Amino acid sequence: MAKIPVQFRLNGSDRAAFVGPSDNLLTLLRRGLNDFGPKYGCGQGTCGTCTVLVDGDLQLSCLTLAATCEGKHVETVSGMAEGPVLHPLQQAFMDHFAAQCGFCTPGMLTAAKALLAANPNPTRAEVIDGISGNICRCTGYDAIIEAILAAARGGQAKRTY
Amino acid sequence: MLEFRKDLFAAERDDNLNIVGKGAQRQDMPGHVTGRSPFFDDHAFEGLLHLKVVRSPHHHARIRAIDTTAAERAPGVKRILRGADVPLNKNTLLSLINFGKDDEPTLAVSKVSYKGEPVVAIIAETEQQALAARALVRVDYDVLPHVFDVEEALKPGAPVVNETYPNNYFEYHDRYDHSKLRFGDVDRAFATADFIVDDRYQMSPIEHAPTETNGSIAAPEQNDRFVVHSCAQGLFFSLGTAAKILKLESNRLHFIGGTVGGGFGGKVDSLTEPLSILGAMMTGQPVRYVLDREEEMLYGSPRGAERIYIKDGILRDGRIVARRIRSYFDAGAYTRLSSYAAIKCTAHLPGPYTIPNVSADIYVAYTNRCPSTAMRGFGITAVDFALEVHMDKGAEACGMDPMEFRILNAYRDEDMKAHRRVAKNTALIECVQVVAEKAGWPLSDEARRQSSLTGGGGARALIPATPIDDNGRIGRPETRTGPATETLPAGAMRIPMTKQPIMEGSAEARPTPAAVPQYEPYRPTPASMPPAYQPMPAAPPPAMPPTAATAPPPAAAPAPAPAQPTQHGAVRFSSVFGTRRR
Incomplete structure (x- = not known):
């Protein structure tokens, strides 16, 4: 099957790859470009752990065809910190113990980042709605919600979005 | 928020704590929030x-x-x-x-x-x-015809699920089709009871559904070894299992793991590691074997379903005098960890209560369902659910408040448990009191005064005379039911060696166990303390002449048996399980 060339920005860097017409973005990121931030949890868009931002929009990378990312900017959890300096959301997740096994965390952080970009001062209900596409099977939702609310209150959040 | 009650068990607790009650950052948290935690699948290999x-x-x-x-x-x-x-x-x-x-x-x-x-x-x-x-x-x-129901599977003529166990039950000690617990004489006690509460509880299998599915990557490493990135919850358990299946020395396997994307018990079975490694051995290349979500949900082993029958005999004043339990653990098609779950279940009975007569038969049955495995308290959680529902029904039967019914029957320090260990650090009474307080549930003053630290032991520490039976003995026709074959005298910790019913060898002619390690015999404190079965209702209960069934036998503390040498190490497992392979 003929491969398709695709060029896009990944966390601020230009990347290029050849993909099959049915290859999804998650496989390209993980197996093609060695970005292991987004995880495979279900492959059918129900768990949210593969969540990435494509041109700022929340996308499930397991349901996104890699070839459609031509010319776009893909952001994953791997690009959230600026060097050794954690993103305020990452710091809030640490401060509030908002991870147990850590497997849903990349998707949770990405969903939270998109939420705060659109709504810098969400209510608790809006936070719950914002992460409703992400499953935490360790059921640590409360700490995650607290962490996102704290990051929003921290005010620094606005600057980086 | 965590609350430390200084009024409870102050003498048993060290308040000079460095970590408990204080916030401490987890060492894996930076990796989790930056997406750099190395889960098994987060490794790149050329030629994967x-x-x-x-x-x-x-x-x-x-x-x-x-x-x-x-x-x-x-x-x-x-x-x-x-x-x-x-x-x-x-x-x-x-x-x-x-x-x-x-x-x-x-x-x-x-x-x-x-x-x-x-x-x-x-x-x-x-x-x-x-x-x-x-x-x-x-x-x-x-x-072939299949069987899905645990009791159907144990009937004669049922399809043979697993040829290793042709009667569809796990064989305990090479001699029994179930795991047994006998303490006192339940049949006599039922005859003295004012109420009998009898019911059946059926659980469902539960899939752990971890967000990370089961999987592993194995690759040839230098010096003829294989590196294995594994999701295993028990990394060295998985290494040992793979080494056995692949007939490799364990030092040729280099397992890397410990970062597990949710396990809850569903990642102890080594579902993928042996095949990944075998693939790497056969191809000379890195091999990745990961279950997809559908496989994980359908064929990743679940929590085994249990069917539990409980029969309680209760006196009018609320004391439970007898409890009989029959439970069937659905192993699915293969044993995995179900045999162990049933042992845990047996050892846990009759729950956190002091009941003078207890009998339990716990079966592991094979059915044509997905093999079940560990999951968060497996063997205990389901039977606890059944026991606690049954406690509510018992309270209803004798017209008692369910909280006070639990306090009345709760075990206390120094009580003898049905599996002949002395209860220590018990706290059910305090738990019920705190729960009642938090829930605004009124308790009588007498119930509020009770304590796990007092009132136990004495007559409650004695081991009653216990009829034992050969029911369920493998290889004997019609042994599912039958009368007791002999009665162990009061105070007997275990069946004496000479009366071990099967010392003639197992069905497979394996060598018989050389010795059964014995525990240090427990010497109850002299029964000078009054019996501490303190009835809870404000009105004094009707005078209850002690009968052989309701009260422990009056026999004084038995002459202690000569202490047997204690064994340690791997043999200790064989003492728990009563059998030793090869």
Whole structure:
């Protein structure tokens, strides 16, 4: 099957790859470009752990065809910190113990980042709605919600979005 | 928020705590929030191959023929594995601690015993190629009758699920079809009871559904070793299992793991590691075998379903005088950890209560369902649910408040438990009191005054005379029910060596155990303290002349048996399980 060339920005860097017409973005990121931030949890868009931002929009990378990312900017959890300096959301997740096994965390952080970009001062209900596409099977939702609310209150959040 | 009650168990607690009650950052948290925590699948390998298995579409079928010729010629296919390629194609997980017989193949050869059982493994350059080739494998099945119900499976004439255990039950101590607990005489006690509460509880299998599915990547390493990135919850358990199945010295396997994307018990079975490593051995390349979500939900082993029957005999004042339990643990098609779950269940009975007469028979039954495994308190959680629902029904039967009914029957420090260990650090009474307080549930003053620290021991520490029976003894016809064959005298800690019912050897003519380690006999404190069964209702209960069934036998403390030498190490497991392999 003929491969398709695709060029896009990944966390601020230009990347290029050849993909099959049915290859999804998650496989390209993980197996093609060695970005292991987004995880495979279900492959059918129900768990949210593969969540990435494509041109700022929340996308499930397991349901996104890699070839459609031509010319776009893909952001994953791997690009959230600026060097050794954690993103305020990452710091809030640490401060509030908002991870147990850590497997849903990349998707949770990405969903939270998109939420705060659109709504810098969400209510608790809006936070719950914002992460409703992400499953935490360790059921640590409360700490995650607290962490996102704290990051929003921290005010620094606005600057980086 | 965590609350420390200084008024409870102050003498037993060290308040000079460095970590408990204080916030401490987890060392893996920076990795989690930056997406850098190394889960098993987060490793790049040049030339990574992908393994997918062909699974049985039938619950129970004989395999007549397997044709892989078309799959072998499919694009990208590097290697196809069948049962004959697995060096030791039969294993049971707990064989590493000498418990149970090898009963489960890595790849089925002659028959499949559950829907989804792996039959053939395909290794290809891409996942899509492996999946395409999987569709080309032709397996010719002869469908057999199946059985899904634990009690149906134990009936004569039921389909044989697992040829290693041809009667569809796990064999305890090589001699019994169930795990037994006997303490006192329940039949006599039931005759004295004012109320009998009898019920049946049925659980469902529960899938752990971890966000990260089961999987592993194995790759040839230098010096003829293999590196294995594994999701295993018990990394060295998985290493030992893989070494056994592959007939490798364990030092040729380099397992890396410990970062587990949710396990909850569903990642102790080594579902993928042996085949990944075998694939790497056969191809000389890195091999990745990951369950997809559908496989995880359908064929990742669940919490085993249990069917539990409980019968309680209760006096008018609320004291439970007898409890009989019969439970069936659904192992699915193979043992895995169910045999151990049933032992935990037996040891946990009759729950956190002091009941003078207890009898329990716990079966592990094989059915044509997905093999079940560990999950968060397995063996205990389901029976606790049943026991606590039953406690509510018991309280209702005798017209008592359910909280006070629990406090009345709760175990206390120094009480003798049904499995003949002395209760220590008990706290059920305090838990009920705190729960009642938080819930605004009114308790009587007398109930509020009770304490786990006092009132136990004395007569409650005595071991009653206990009728024992041969019911369920393997190889004897009609042994499912029957009268007691003998009565152990009061104070007997265990069946004396000379009366071990099966010292003549097991069904498979394995060597008999050389010695059964004995525990230090417990010497109860002299019964000078008054019996501490303090009835809870404000009104004094009707005077109850002690009978042989309701009160422990009046016999004084028995002469202590001569202390037996205690054994340590691996043999201790065989003492728990009563059997020793090879």
